[in-house]
Amino acid sequence: MDKSRLKSLLIKAISNKFIISFLIFFFWVFFFDQHSIWERKEYKSRIEALTKEKEYFLNKIKKDKNRIHELKTNRENLEKFAREQYLMKKKDEDIFIIIEEE
Structure with missing residues:
Protein backbone atom coordinates (compact mmCIF):
# COMPACT_ATOMS: atom_id res chain seq x y z
CA MET A 1 0.00 0.00 0.00
CA ASP A 2 1.25 3.39 -0.80
CA LYS A 3 1.15 6.22 1.69
CA SER A 4 -1.61 8.19 0.00
CA ARG A 5 -4.01 5.22 0.08
CA LEU A 6 -3.21 4.54 3.72
CA LYS A 7 -3.74 8.21 4.51
CA SER A 8 -7.13 8.25 2.80
CA LEU A 9 -8.24 5.11 4.71
CA LEU A 10 -7.18 6.70 7.96
CA ILE A 11 -9.11 9.87 7.17
CA LYS A 12 -12.19 7.85 6.26
CA ALA A 13 -11.93 5.88 9.52
CA ILE A 14 -11.52 9.01 11.61
CA SER A 15 -14.43 10.74 9.89
CA ASN A 16 -16.75 7.74 10.37
CA LYS A 17 -19.32 8.63 13.03
CA PHE A 18 -19.51 5.07 14.37
CA ILE A 19 -15.77 4.88 14.96
CA ILE A 20 -15.76 8.30 16.59
CA SER A 21 -18.67 7.26 18.80
CA PHE A 22 -16.92 4.04 19.71
CA LEU A 23 -13.68 5.84 20.57
CA ILE A 24 -15.48 8.41 22.72
CA PHE A 25 -17.41 5.64 24.48
CA PHE A 26 -14.24 3.60 24.98
CA PHE A 27 -12.30 6.50 26.50
CA TRP A 28 -15.24 7.47 28.69
CA TYR A 43 -11.11 -1.71 44.66
CA LYS A 44 -8.51 -4.43 44.26
CA SER A 45 -6.15 -2.85 46.80
CA ARG A 46 -9.05 -2.35 49.22
CA ILE A 47 -10.08 -6.00 48.82
CA LYS A 65 -11.71 -19.06 71.81
CA ASN A 66 -8.80 -21.22 72.91
CA ARG A 67 -8.09 -18.83 75.78
CA ILE A 68 -11.76 -18.86 76.88
CA HIS A 69 -11.84 -22.65 76.76
CA GLU A 70 -8.65 -22.76 78.80
CA LEU A 71 -10.07 -20.35 81.38
CA LYS A 72 -13.34 -22.26 81.68
CA THR A 73 -11.70 -25.64 82.13
CA ASN A 74 -8.78 -24.86 84.45
CA ARG A 75 -9.33 -23.06 87.75
CA GLU A 76 -5.64 -22.19 88.18
CA ASN A 77 -5.52 -20.46 84.80
CA LEU A 78 -8.64 -18.47 85.68
CA GLU A 79 -7.05 -17.30 88.92
CA LYS A 80 -3.80 -16.41 87.14
CA PHE A 81 -5.74 -14.45 84.50
CA ALA A 82 -7.72 -12.52 87.14
CA ARG A 83 -4.56 -11.65 89.04
CA GLU A 84 -2.67 -10.46 85.95
CA GLN A 85 -5.41 -8.63 84.11
CA TYR A 86 -7.57 -7.21 86.88
CA LEU A 87 -4.97 -6.96 89.66
CA MET A 88 -7.06 -9.12 92.00
CA LYS A 89 -5.44 -10.35 95.19
CA LYS A 90 -6.08 -12.38 98.29
CA LYS A 91 -6.61 -10.66 101.65
CA ASP A 92 -3.12 -11.26 102.94
CA GLU A 93 -1.26 -10.29 99.75
CA ASP A 94 0.24 -7.05 98.47
CA ILE A 95 0.51 -6.16 94.81
CA PHE A 96 3.49 -4.35 93.35
CA ILE A 97 3.12 -2.99 89.85
CA ILE A 98 6.36 -2.70 87.92
CA ILE A 99 6.31 -0.50 84.84
CA GLU A 100 9.18 -1.14 82.45
CA GLU A 101 10.51 1.83 80.52
CA GLU A 102 11.37 1.32 76.88
Whole structure:
Protein backbone atom coordinates (compact mmCIF):
# COMPACT_ATOMS: atom_id res chain seq x y z
CA MET A 1 0.00 0.00 0.00
CA ASP A 2 1.25 3.39 -0.80
CA LYS A 3 1.15 6.22 1.69
CA SER A 4 -1.61 8.19 0.00
CA ARG A 5 -4.01 5.22 0.08
CA LEU A 6 -3.21 4.54 3.72
CA LYS A 7 -3.74 8.21 4.51
CA SER A 8 -7.13 8.25 2.80
CA LEU A 9 -8.24 5.11 4.71
CA LEU A 10 -7.18 6.70 7.96
CA ILE A 11 -9.11 9.87 7.17
CA LYS A 12 -12.19 7.85 6.26
CA ALA A 13 -11.93 5.88 9.52
CA ILE A 14 -11.52 9.01 11.61
CA SER A 15 -14.43 10.74 9.89
CA ASN A 16 -16.75 7.74 10.37
CA LYS A 17 -19.32 8.63 13.03
CA PHE A 18 -19.51 5.07 14.37
CA ILE A 19 -15.77 4.88 14.96
CA ILE A 20 -15.76 8.30 16.59
CA SER A 21 -18.67 7.26 18.80
CA PHE A 22 -16.92 4.04 19.71
CA LEU A 23 -13.68 5.84 20.57
CA ILE A 24 -15.48 8.41 22.72
CA PHE A 25 -17.41 5.64 24.48
CA PHE A 26 -14.24 3.60 24.98
CA PHE A 27 -12.30 6.50 26.50
CA TRP A 28 -15.24 7.47 28.69
CA VAL A 29 -15.64 3.96 30.09
CA PHE A 30 -11.91 3.36 30.35
CA PHE A 31 -10.98 6.59 32.15
CA PHE A 32 -13.99 8.51 33.49
CA ASP A 33 -16.70 6.00 34.32
CA GLN A 34 -17.51 4.74 37.81
CA HIS A 35 -15.89 1.40 36.93
CA SER A 36 -12.78 2.79 35.27
CA ILE A 37 -9.35 1.24 35.45
CA TRP A 38 -8.33 3.44 38.39
CA GLU A 39 -11.46 2.57 40.33
CA ARG A 40 -10.86 -1.13 39.73
CA LYS A 41 -7.28 -0.74 40.94
CA GLU A 42 -8.48 0.99 44.12
CA TYR A 43 -11.11 -1.71 44.66
CA LYS A 44 -8.51 -4.43 44.26
CA SER A 45 -6.15 -2.85 46.80
CA ARG A 46 -9.05 -2.35 49.22
CA ILE A 47 -10.08 -6.00 48.82
CA GLU A 48 -6.50 -7.12 49.54
CA ALA A 49 -6.36 -4.95 52.68
CA LEU A 50 -9.72 -6.25 53.89
CA THR A 51 -8.64 -9.84 53.24
CA LYS A 52 -5.54 -9.35 55.38
CA GLU A 53 -7.65 -7.73 58.09
CA LYS A 54 -10.12 -10.63 57.93
CA GLU A 55 -7.30 -13.17 58.35
CA TYR A 56 -5.95 -11.21 61.34
CA PHE A 57 -9.32 -11.15 63.06
CA LEU A 58 -10.03 -14.82 62.32
CA ASN A 59 -6.70 -15.72 63.94
CA LYS A 60 -7.50 -13.47 66.90
CA ILE A 61 -10.94 -15.09 67.30
CA LYS A 62 -9.35 -18.53 67.23
CA LYS A 63 -6.80 -17.55 69.91
CA ASP A 64 -9.50 -15.96 72.07
CA LYS A 65 -11.71 -19.06 71.81
CA ASN A 66 -8.80 -21.22 72.91
CA ARG A 67 -8.09 -18.83 75.78
CA ILE A 68 -11.76 -18.86 76.88
CA HIS A 69 -11.84 -22.65 76.76
CA GLU A 70 -8.65 -22.76 78.80
CA LEU A 71 -10.07 -20.35 81.38
CA LYS A 72 -13.34 -22.26 81.68
CA THR A 73 -11.70 -25.64 82.13
CA ASN A 74 -8.78 -24.86 84.45
CA ARG A 75 -9.33 -23.06 87.75
CA GLU A 76 -5.64 -22.19 88.18
CA ASN A 77 -5.52 -20.46 84.80
CA LEU A 78 -8.64 -18.47 85.68
CA GLU A 79 -7.05 -17.30 88.92
CA LYS A 80 -3.80 -16.41 87.14
CA PHE A 81 -5.74 -14.45 84.50
CA ALA A 82 -7.72 -12.52 87.14
CA ARG A 83 -4.56 -11.65 89.04
CA GLU A 84 -2.67 -10.46 85.95
CA GLN A 85 -5.41 -8.63 84.11
CA TYR A 86 -7.57 -7.21 86.88
CA LEU A 87 -4.97 -6.96 89.66
CA MET A 88 -7.06 -9.12 92.00
CA LYS A 89 -5.44 -10.35 95.19
CA LYS A 90 -6.08 -12.38 98.29
CA LYS A 91 -6.61 -10.66 101.65
CA ASP A 92 -3.12 -11.26 102.94
CA GLU A 93 -1.26 -10.29 99.75
CA ASP A 94 0.24 -7.05 98.47
CA ILE A 95 0.51 -6.16 94.81
CA PHE A 96 3.49 -4.35 93.35
CA ILE A 97 3.12 -2.99 89.85
CA ILE A 98 6.36 -2.70 87.92
CA ILE A 99 6.31 -0.50 84.84
CA GLU A 100 9.18 -1.14 82.45
CA GLU A 101 10.51 1.83 80.52
CA GLU A 102 11.37 1.32 76.88
